[in-house]
Amino acid sequence: MYQLSVCPHDTAKHMVEWFQFNTYLQRQLDCPIHFEPIDSFILEQTAVLSGGYQLCYANPLSACTYIQELDFIPIVKPIGLYDETLLVARKSAGIPEQRPLTIATASGELITHTLGLSLLEGLKIPQAECEFKVVDSHMRSIHSVLKEQAALAFVFNDTWHNLSESTRAQLDILAETRDQIAFHCFLIAPELTERKEEIQSLLVAMKEDPKGRHILESLGLQGFEPISEDAMDTLKTLMAYYQALYNSE
Template sequence: MASPFKLSVCPHDTAKNLLGWFTLNTYLQRKLGIGIHFDPRDSFLEERQAVLDQPHHVVYANPYSALCFARERGFVPVARPAGVVDEAVVVARPGALPGPALRIASATDKLIIHDLGLKVLHGLGIDAGQADFTFVGNHLNAARAVIDGNADLGIVFDETWNSLGPSTRSQLEVVGESRDGLAFHCFMVSPAWADKREAIQRILCAMHEDPAGLRVLDDLRFSRFDPVGGEILAPLAALLGS
């Protein structure tokens, strides 16, 4: 019988290393002495809606979802990966100047990367209100849309850009990028587990001092988790203009 307590993780992260997140869930269960069910999802929107619709107790949320979970379900941030932030890169074909009928590819307008990309466009003097946006599902598809000539510009997650191979990157040119440093993924705890918030924060933020925890962190390519609280939500709201 599955545990009634649930963990949810942003699909961007489970897509990179699903087994690593199962291992982290096992580590957290052992430290808490409580069973936690982890049911990964493939879609950002499905994962977000599942947390909003069903009782969840711990989440590892992207910035946009974090704000939704805090506002709609009272989740509280407890920890974040040290030194890891979400930024947007705007790409074009090398030497191509955007024309008046601008086509822009973006993964979705339901992730903060899109909003950061809009800020970059504004800084470049581009009126996003006059552009034709196509939402292509993920950041890699946004880059591919530019390469294939289906978009003049693409808004891409910087992590995705940095992971592209040399041949792909040679077909693109960075025309702007955000450097806000205010958006990042974080662990959050639900109101139902308010009595466990401090324990979960303490466990996560001490993982780098525990050999077993350090192995999990290394597998997920994190150095450590740092404590955070509700103070991170106002800057996210400001970035999203809400």
């Protein structure tokens, strides 16, 4: 039996749909696949690193970690979907002069946080003058700002676009990345190397199959496409940047 892990941000939005995805995958691959969602980014990554998983849909930095630590193989990524970060504050509050500056962040290990640090650099706000309030979800970062528990928050672009209009109306975007260099991706464990082309072809072909296309649409995805070498080089560069940031702390 294989085990599938999915990034908690995605299961939080589409729990039922990911179970449907797992059922589709089992039928197409003709093998049992166990899927049990984990609602914490840190717990999910810890579980995968502990072993026993063969299939993963991961955020960019988790993907890089699995590649580096477990020799996982990235095979496809969502078409036209990239991870970006917004820096937000309460409506009309701006950036306070008081230091340290409290910033809510879903986790220091996520791409949202790493890209967020690049926004601070662009605004000439030294990281040393910031105090990061680490929470376990992107929505809790937003709630921290709305409840005045933090002055600013790093927000995942997908989370922002799925907020209600009334919630967005209470916030201002102070800065945002538009790099299109980071993305979620689907990876397989080394033990599935012999089935790499089969699994990759299956995922890419989902958009052509009526049942597969319905599941993709319910997940908010256009489809999957193979990952190019250039895209992987970008992910590796991002991982190196991430490691340099945290080694300097």
